[in-house]
Amino acid sequence: MFKTYQITFLCFIILAFTIIIFSFTALAQDYTKESKEQKDQRMKWWREARFGLFIHWGLYAIPAGKWGDKTHYGEWIRHEAQIPLPEYEKLLTQFNPVKFNAKEWVRMAKDAGMKYIVITSKHHDGFCLFDSKVTDWDVMSTPFQRDILKELSDACKEEGIKMCFYYSIMDWHHPDYLPRREWEKEQRPEGDANYDRYIEYMKAQLKELVNNYGPLGILWFDGEWENTWTHDKGVDMYNYVRSLQPDIIINNRVDTGRSGMAGLSTSENVGDYGTPEQEVPAKGLPGVDWETCMTMNKHWGYNEYDKFFKSTKVLIQLLVDIVSKGGNFLLNVGPMANGEFPPESVERLREIGEWMKVNSESIYGTMASPFDKPSWGRYTQKKAENGNTILYAHVFQYEPDGKIKIPTDKKPVKVWLLKDPSKSVKTTSKKGNLIIHLPKIEPDPNDTVIGLEFEGNL
Ligand code: FHN
Numbered sequence: 001m002f003k004t005y006q007i008t009f010l011c012f013i014i015l016a017f018t019i020i021i022f023s024f025t026a027l028a029q030d031y032t033k034e035s036k037e038q039k040d041q042r043m044k045w046w047r048e049a050r051f052g053l054f055i056h057w058g059l060y061a062i063p064a065g066k067w068g069d070k071t072h073y074g075e076w077i078r079h080e081a082q083i084p085l086p087e088y089e090k091l092l093t094q095f096n097p098v099k100f101n102a103k104e105w106v107r108m109a110k111d112a113g114m115k116y117i118v119i120t121s122k123h124h125d126g127f128c129l130f131d132s133k134v135t136d137w138d139v140m141s142t143p144f145q146r147d148i149l150k151e152l153s154d155a156c157k158e159e160g161i162k163m164c165f166y167y168s169i170m171d172w173h174h175p176d177y178l179p180r181r182e183w184e185k186e187q188r189p190e191g192d193a194n195y196d197r198y199i200e201y202m203k204a205q206l207k208e209l210v211n212n213y214g215p216l217g218i219l220w221f222d223g224e225w226e227n228t229w230t231h232d233k234g235v236d237m238y239n240y241v242r243s244l245q246p247d248i249i250i251n252n253r254v255d256t257g258r259s260g261m262a263g264l265s266t267s268e269n270v271g272d273y274g275t276p277e278q279e280v281p282a283k284g285l286p287g288v289d290w291e292t293c294m295t296m297n298k299h300w301g302y303n304e305y306d307k308f309f310k311s312t313k314v315l316i317q318l319l320v321d322i323v324s325k326g327g328n329f330l331l332n333v334g335p336m337a338n339g340e341f342p343p344e345s346v347e348r349l350r351e352i353g354e355w356m357k358v359n360s361e362s363i364y365g366t367m368a369s370p371f372d373k374p375s376w377g378r379y380t381q382k383k384a385e386n387g388n389t390i391l392y393a394h395v396f397q398y399e400p401d402g403k404i405k406i407p408t409d410k411k412p413v414k415v416w417l418l419k420d421p422s423k424s425v426k427t428t429s430k431k432g433n434l435i436i437h438l439p440k441i442e443p444d445p446n447d448t449v450i451g452l453e454f455e456g457n458l
Contacts, residue, residue, distance in 0.1 A: 031242035032235065032270050042247050043272065043289060045162065045217070048365045049115035050323050051356075052164070054293055054332035055105075056120050056300040057148075058127050059091040061337040065303030074334070075301030078125050078172060082183045085173065088125070095142035100339025102151035106159045108341065112349040113356030113363070116162035118220045118330060121149060121209055123166070123301075126173030130213070134204045137173055153213040162217030165209050167202075170223030174198055178228050195228050203240055210244040221254040221271075231256050231269065238270040251275050251291070264290060276327075280318065284325035284368035291328035294318065296345055302334040309344045312351040316446040317378075319352070319363065320394045324378040326368030358419050359449045362392035370458040376404050377447065381458065388413070389458050393436065393450040398443035406434040412452040419444055427452075 034042075060075045067073055067081040078088045109117055122128045128138035130149035139148055149165070156163040171177040176198035180188055210216060219241050224234065234255030241250055249272045252258055257269025263276035264285075273289035280292050296315070297306045310318075315331065322329045333345045341349075356363065362380050369379035370391070377396040384390050391412075393404065409432045415425040417439060426437040436450060 029239065029243065031239050031246065039272070042249060046116075046249055046273075046328065047289070049162070050328050050363050050366065051112075051114050051319060052116040052118060052162075052291075052328065052330045053109040053112070053114045054118050054166075054300075054330045055335065056123065056166075056302075056332060057335045058120060058123050058125060058129065058301065059088070059095055060123075060125065061302040061335060062091050062094050064337065065299065065301075065305050071303070071305040074299035074303050075120075075123055075125075077301075079181055082181075084184065084187055089137075092127075092137075092142050095139070095337070096144050097335075097337060097339030098144075100144075100146075100148065100151075100335075102148070102155040103158070105152065105335075105341070106155040106161055108346065108349050110159050110161055112353040113360050114161070114331075115364075116164050116217050117152070117156060118164040118166050118218060119149070119152060121165040121167050122171070122205065124168045124170045124172055124223055126168075126171040126177075128205070130209070132205055132208055134201055134208075135174075149209070149213050163213060164216055164218035164220055165213070166220040166222060167206065167209070168223035169202070169221060169229050170226055171198070174201060176201065179226060199233065199237075202237075206237075206241055207244060210241065210248070214248075215245055216248055218249045218251065219254070220251050224253045224256055224258065229256060235270050249273070263292075264288070273328075280322050281325060281327070286326065286368055288326070290326075291330050292318075292322050293330040293332065295332045295334075296348060300332055300334055302336050302342065304336075307344070309348065312348050312355075313446045315348055316352055316355050317396055320378050320380070320447055321373075323363050323366055324369045324373065324380050324394070355444065355446050358444075359447070362394065362418065362449045362451070366392070371407055374404070374406075384453060387456070389454045389456065391452045391454065391458060392418075393452065395438065395443070395448045395450065398438060398448045400438060400440040400443070402438045404436045404438065405430075406436065406452075407432075408434050408454075408458060410434070410454050410458065412454050414451075414453040416451045417441065418449040418451055425450060 056075050060077050063077055065071050065073045067077055073080055121130055126137055131140045131147040132138045153163040176193050178193050178195050180190060238250055238254050252265040252271025252274050254271050255269040257265035261277045261279055264274035265271060273291055276292045278294055297309045299306050319329045333341050335341050366380040366382045370381055371379055377394040380392045382390050415427055417423045417425055423439045423441060425439055428435045
């Protein structure tokens with residue numbers, strides 16, 4: 001007959017064995033070999049979301065674009081102004097964003113209709129906005145001494161917004177990162193720099209980011225273009241991060257296949273979606289997941305001199321254009337050193353939110369348009385629960401009593417004006433096209449949306 005202690009010991013051995021097997025299985029698994037169904041399940045929330053907030057924030061917000069007699073810098077200031085590391089490190093003692101309020105930031109994103117937030121946990125300068133146990137080059141070494149990513153991830157959880165982290169492979173601070181910047185090779189010689197040791201540092205930080213602030217929506221890699229980073233390293237990193245959180249989404253910049261600013265990868269590269277930057281593909285890319293990231297003005301990081309902000313109308317029509325082609329829009333804000341969003345960004349987020357309050361059904365969960373873009377605006381479409389197709393006509397140029405032509409001979413079972421469903425919308429058919437007679441209303445200056453429900457597919 002077994003004694004109690006023998007049974008306890010046996011259970012402990014079985015448990016330990018199970019954990020070891022699971023750990024090796026998770027680490028050894030090749031997540032790039034998942035089925036279409038598995039990937040569709042993982043991407044579901046992201047394809048529904050369509051709209052997210054990008055945040056570029058760090059020590060570079062302190063100089064706010066100015067160094068010496070030049071004022072055109074952003075988050076690349078250490079490299080572009082060739083600031084020696086000891087000089088740049090002095091910014092650490094000045095980082096004290098006393099007006100930072102994570103709940104406010106998340107509320108502004110949520111009220112703008114954004115469903116996820118991607119923030120620079122570590123940009124190219126290597127500075128970490130979180131309490132990392134593997135470096136002192138982080139927010140805990142500043143007068144602020146608060147874990148910004150912890151406060152932000154807590155606020156996101158509270159508001160039902162997906163917390164996502166940007167992480168730069170390129171690191172101008174870590175002694176093991178190679179290559180050094182050309183201009184600082186003398187003052188910062190390579191010494192015993194060891195890139196493999198740097199990869200272990202990255203993996204330790206990524207484990208902190210996934211385990212201490214997760215579950216995360218997206219790991220948004222960047223800085224992958226230098227020749228020390230390779231496709232094989234990208235595949236290994238993709239599997240490593242997925243082993244930490246199997247349902248996480250990882251962009252294509254974990255690998256080396258990004259075609260420049262166009263952002264799309266060739267098929268043999270890993271990464272769950274393409275990342276066009278500051279541009280929108282000319283046409284929809286059926287069956288391809290992609291997300292355009294874009295600044296509101298001309299800089300990712302805060303530049304107090306850059307007042308070239310896109311108008312709300314341009315930003316809304318960019319969102320619609322991107323979504324009409326089946327993409328997501330990741331719109332950037334570069335917060336100021338005091339922890340506040342620039343007033344111009346606050347105003348645009350608020351105005352976008354006013355439009356989204358009326359029209360968000362024409363954005364969330366939609367797919368690429370079935371038709372080429374019309375001269376008067378854009379189309380988005382989605383599947384209704386009853387299997388019907390809902391087409392949204394986004395009318396940028398709206399002439400009351402004007403007529404817009406939709407290239408289908410199908411008759412809609414329902415037509416409505418999103419901003420005022422009580423208004424009737426007349427339609428007629430002509431030579432195999434559906435004609436919408438635009439109702440006499442005060443059009444939305446940004447985009448007036450008309451919904452049309454059709455049986456079956458378009
Ligand atoms: O070099 C970065 C840049 O600073 C910024 O973070 C953008 C955002 O996508 N990504 C890189 C340039 O492609």
